[in-house]
Amino acid sequence: MSGALDLSPGIPAARRRGPILGGDPLLAGLVGLVLAAALGLVLLPPAPYLVNTVGQLAAFAILAVSLDLVWGYLGILSLGHGLFFAIGGYVCAMHLLAHAYAVTGTAPDLMQFMGWKSLPVYWAGLTSAPYALALALGLAAAVAFVFGLASFRSRVNGVYFSIISQALVYVAMLLMFRNDTGLGGNNGMTGFSLLFGWPMGAPGVVTGLAVATLLSLAAVLVGARALVASPLGRRMLACRDDEARLRTLGYGTTRLKLGIWCLSAAIAALAGLLYVPQVGIINPRVLSPDLSIEIAVWVAIGGMGRLGGAVIGAIAVNALKFWLSAAMPEAWPFILSGLVLVVVLGLPNGLLDLATLRLKPNWLQRAGPQP
Amino acid sequence: MPPALAAEAALDRGALATALCGDGAAQAKAVEGVLRNSAEATSGDLAWAGTILRALLDRRLACLGESALVLDRAGAADGRDAATGTARPVTGGRSPVLGLRQRALVETASGAASLLTGADVELRRAGLAALERRIATVPEALLLRAASAETDPGLRAGLAAIAQSAALSSADPARRLAAIRAVSEAPSGAAFSRLSALKADAAYGSDPAFRSALDAALARVERAVSIGNGLAVLYNGLSFASILFMAAAGLAIIFGLMGVINLAQGEFIMIGAYATYGVQEAVRRLAPGWLDAYLLAAIPVAFLASALVGIAIEALILRHLYRRPLMSLLATWAVSLFLINGVRVAVGSQNLQFAMPPYVSGGVPLYADFVVTWNRLFAIAFAAVTLVLTLVILKRTPLGLAIRAVTQNRDMAACLGIRTRRVDRLAFGFGSGLAGLAGVALCPIYSVNPGMGANFVIDSFMVVVLGGVGTVVGTLVAALGIGGANVLIEPLYGAVAAKVIVLAGIILFLQRRPEGLFAMRRRR
Numbered sequence: 001m002s003g004a005l006d007l008s009p010g011i012p013a014a015r016r017r018g019p020i021l022g023g024d025p026l027l028a029g030l031v032g033l034v035l036a037a038a039l040g041l042v043l044l045p046p047a048p049y050l051v052n053t054v055g056q057l058a059a060f061a062i063l064a065v066s067l068d069l070v071w072g073y074l075g076i077l078s079l080g081h082g083l084f085f086a087i088g089g090y091v092c093a094m095h096l097l098a099h100a101y102a103v104t105g106t107a108p109d110l111m112q113f114m115g116w117k118s119l120p121v122y123w124a125g126l127t128s129a130p131y132a133l134a135l136a137l138g139l140a141a142a143v144a145f146v147f148g149l150a151s152f153r154s155r156v157n158g159v160y161f162s163i164i165s166q167a168l169v170y171v172a173m174l175l176m177f178r179n180d181t182g183l184g185g186n187n188g189m190t191g192f193s194l195l196f197g198w199p200m201g202a203p204g205v206v207t208g209l210a211v212a213t214l215l216s217l218a219a220v221l222v223g224a225r226a227l228v229a230s231p232l233g234r235r236m237l238a239c240r241d242d243e244a245r246l247r248t249l250g251y252g253t254t255r256l257k258l259g260i261w262c263l264s265a266a267i268a269a270l271a272g273l274l275y276v277p278q279v280g281i282i283n284p285r286v287l288s289p290d291l292s293i294e295i296a297v298w299v300a301i302g303g304m305g306r307l308g309g310a311v312i313g314a315i316a317v318n319a320l321k322f323w324l325s326a327a328m329p330e331a332w333p334f335i336l337s338g339l340v341l342v343v344v345l346g347l348p349n350g351l352l353d354l355a356t357l358r359l360k361p362n363w364l365q366r367a368g369p370q371p
Numbered sequence: 372m373p374p375a376l377a378a379e380a381a382l383d384r385g386a387l388a389t390a391l392c393g394d395g396a397a398q399a400k401a402v403e404g405v406l407r408n409s410a411e412a413t414s415g416d417l418a419w420a421g422t423i424l425r426a427l428l429d430r431r432l433a434c435l436g437e438s439a440l441v442l443d444r445a446g447a448a449d450g451r452d453a454a455t456g457t458a459r460p461v462t463g464g465r466s467p468v469l470g471l472r473q474r475a476l477v478e479t480a481s482g483a484a485s486l487l488t489g490a491d492v493e494l495r496r497a498g499l500a501a502l503e504r505r506i507a508t509v510p511e512a513l514l515l516r517a518a519s520a521e522t523d524p525g526l527r528a529g530l531a532a533i534a535q536s537a538a539l540s541s542a543d544p545a546r547r548l549a550a551i552r553a554v555s556e557a558p559s560g561a562a563f564s565r566l567s568a569l570k571a572d573a574a575y576g577s578d579p580a581f582r583s584a585l586d587a588a589l590a591r592v593e594r595a596v597s598i599g600n601g602l603a604v605l606y607n608g609l610s611f612a613s614i615l616f617m618a619a620a621g622l623a624i625i626f627g628l629m630g631v632i633n634l635a636q637g638e639f640i641m642i643g644a645y646a647t648y649g650v651q652e653a654v655r656r657l658a659p660g661w662l663d664a665y666l667l668a669a670i671p672v673a674f675l676a677s678a679l680v681g682i683a684i685e686a687l688i689l690r691h692l693y694r695r696p697l698m699s700l701l702a703t704w705a706v707s708l709f710l711i712n713g714v715r716v717a718v719g720s721q722n723l724q725f726a727m728p729p730y731v732s733g734g735v736p737l738y739a740d741f742v743v744t745w746n747r748l749f750a751i752a753f754a755a756v757t758l759v760l761t762l763v764i765l766k767r768t769p770l771g772l773a774i775r776a777v778t779q780n781r782d783m784a785a786c787l788g789i790r791t792r793r794v795d796r797l798a799f800g801f802g803s804g805l806a807g808l809a810g811v812a813l814c815p816i817y818s819v820n821p822g823m824g825a826n827f828v829i830d831s832f833m834v835v836v837l838g839g840v841g842t843v844v845g846t847l848v849a850a851l852g853i854g855g856a857n858v859l860i861e862p863l864y865g866a867v868a869a870k871v872i873v874l875a876g877i878i879l880f881l882q883r884r885p886e887g888l889f890a891m892r893r894r895r
């Protein structure tokens with residue numbers, strides 16, 4: 001397992017020590033766990049709702065990793081990552097509806113709702129899954145590119161960037177609430193019936209989706225690990241810690257930030273793409289600024305600047321949310337805000353601090369990543 | 372006036388009472404007679420007719436043979452004779468039933484009686500409303516008589532409008548032209564649609580004088596209405612900008628000083644509004660006579676409530692996060708989540724009901740359809756006072772001096788003996804208090820509920836980004852710009868497009884000036 005992760009043989013072992021670049025047993029363990037869970041779902045399938053929950057949690061974990069890449073490793077806190085997640089989700093929903101329309105002839109609800117005879121022109125070609133995948137990732141990256149270029153070029157960063165990205169997702173939400181966008185408006189899109197020709201609710205499809213999401217999570221983790229352990233990853237850290245110095249040393253930080261930012265957007269779109277068929281609905285509420293902040297909260301609670309931390313945070317917070325918002329919905333917001341305050345004030349590196357606290361008493365000597 | 376009409380003018384009370392007890396045709400004929408003669412009848416006759424007609428409508432009329440009795444309430448044991456006024460028992464009487472057509476006639480006639488003889492304004496207003504429903508059957512002389520006797524300005528305006536529209540469809544061309552001119556003298560959207568309707572009139576095609584007069588009047592009204600609408604848009608933009616300014620001024624001061632964006636700023640607005648509600652309820656309990664003054668009394672209370680909550684949050688949480696501004700975003704978001712849900716649990720999530728004192732209800736029609744509403748003017752005036760106070764505090768007080776010093780160079784200010792931590796805390800309280808003031812100004816305009824802050828907070832962030840940190844003037848200009856742009860674009864392309872265009876504009880603007888409009892010179 002760890003062999004697969006050791007993707008940076010060019011860096012001498014001595015230089016790979018340190019909080020982030022050292023061999024990452026936590027991440028290796030997580031990837032192993034994810035793969036084992038995928039295998040377990042196939043061999044010993046539990047109840048379908050449990051399978052579905054595992055799949056959704058894995059999609060959130062991918063989303064958290066995408067944010068951790070730009071926040072933890074590049075120092076850019078996006079409060080608008082829900083936008084890219086939603087782009088993936090919407091394109092996936094469009095594909096599912098177009099596919100079912102082509103196969104069974106049942107018109108999507110939104111066509112009936114708007115009284116349209118055919119789907120708008122930008123739905124063309126979405127019956128093809130590869131095109132939908134390419135469109136989702138490409139569109140997210142393109143939107144990220146335009147927004148990132150405008151922001152990074154004029155050196156908008158820090159808190160400024162965060163609140164502008166929040167405004168971006170807010171505006172996108174208002175836009176999607178309109179019914180004439182051809183994307184379901186207020187009601188969003190739901191009623192997915194077919195996935196690659198198979199009925200959506202069948203246990204095999206549910207398991208398949210969950211396993212695909214878990215495998216994607218493992219792949220994203222390994223890929224992200226390879227990235228952050230590479231020379232490029234070191235440049236990311238340098239940029240996070242002192243961008244001006246890196247620029248002075250002759251590195252083009254705008255290009256670096258822009259590239260990682262677009263990559264992160266594409267990964268977030270992948271998460272949305274995998275998430276939507278599992279919940280069976282997408283609507284503009286995924287674009288609410290609160291949800292985008294929550295993504296940052298998962299990362300902060302898990303431990304920013306550690307890929308494993310993002311995964312742990314996303315899964316822990318969402319598992320707790322699934323459980324508590326059913327068991328005691330009134331209390332959940334208080335618990336969430338309390339959790340955030342405790343982590344932000346007491347555990348600057350999130351829950352991972354608890355682990356290091358016990359395993360390595362000399363944690364105080366390590367300079368944790370400062371956002 | 373023809374003598375026959377004059378003779379009819381004196382009302383035969385006995386005959387009317389008998390007719391009302393008769394069949395449908397007799398009822399209709401008698402009531403039409405009352406309506407036709409209403410302009411000439413004496414007030415005493417009219418008042419009497421009104422009484423008996425209202426009794427008929429309410430089924431308080433009992434018929435005993437030839438005479439009719441008016442009861443105090445439906446089903447009473449005895450009543451007074453309609454014609455003579457003597458009290459008599461009702462036994463054996465029956466209540467006449469009105470057909471649909473007769474009921475409408477009776478309503479109109481009793482409306483005419485109330486309009487001409489009603490003692491209080493409400494009664495006359497109800498009478499006019501009844502007449503308006505069947506305006507075609509109302510004789511013009513009746514409206515003229517009512518207009519000459521009326522004292523209430525609102526009713527006079529209503530009467531004039533009705534008389535005017537009657538004149539517009541009059542058969543006499545000279546009167547029509549005069550009416551068109553008169554309508555175009557007082558331009559409004561309603562006047563425009565009333566005049567446009569005349570284009571379908573046959574005279575528009577056949578009579579060139581009528582045609583040119585109507586076209587000229589239409590052009591004049593249209594121009595006035597668009598100017599009035601433009602003024603209304605600017606006015607709404609100004610009031611929106613006022614709220615944005617109050618929400619953003621505190622945000623900008625805090626951000627300039629500490630580099631912290633307070634995501635809970637919207638909740639400080641909410642706290643201010645809830646404090647206002649608390650003051651209203653307290654005044655209602657303790658001094659009901661002073662209820663109208665509660666908005667003014669709430670100003671210091673809301674400021675202090677928000678400021679105290681702000682200071683508490685600063686002392687408990689943000690103090691530890693000054694070197695980690697991104698984490699302070701999450702922390703303040705958690706605070707906002709906590710405050711919203713705390714209020715939701717403690718008070719409930721319904722909209723709060725506010726009493727509207729006279730100085731924030733109603734307005735003055737200024738030009739065409741443009742009405743200066745007091746509640747928005749209250750917000751604008753409030754923001755202006757806040758602006759002056761903020762400038763005075765920042766430029767003329769020791770605290771303001773300290774805030775400016777720490778904003779420019781924290782380390783140097785600390786070296787010179789300024790207690791920067793204390794300045795931070797006071798400034799945070801001050802900024803939060805300003806948001807609380809925005810909450811007071813919002814009470815008469817928007818609905819107040821736990822989630823209200825979310826509607827303003829993103830716009831006020833954009834104000835800070837655009838205006839530049841730590842400058843009140845920049846905040847003011849940016850608030851005016853964003854508020855104005857929002858309401859200017861909104862009628863053209865819709866509210867969503869307005870937000871999209873404003874955001875795109877801000878991002879483009881930052882390409883040129885990343886520090887905002889009025890960047891304060893400072894060392895970091």
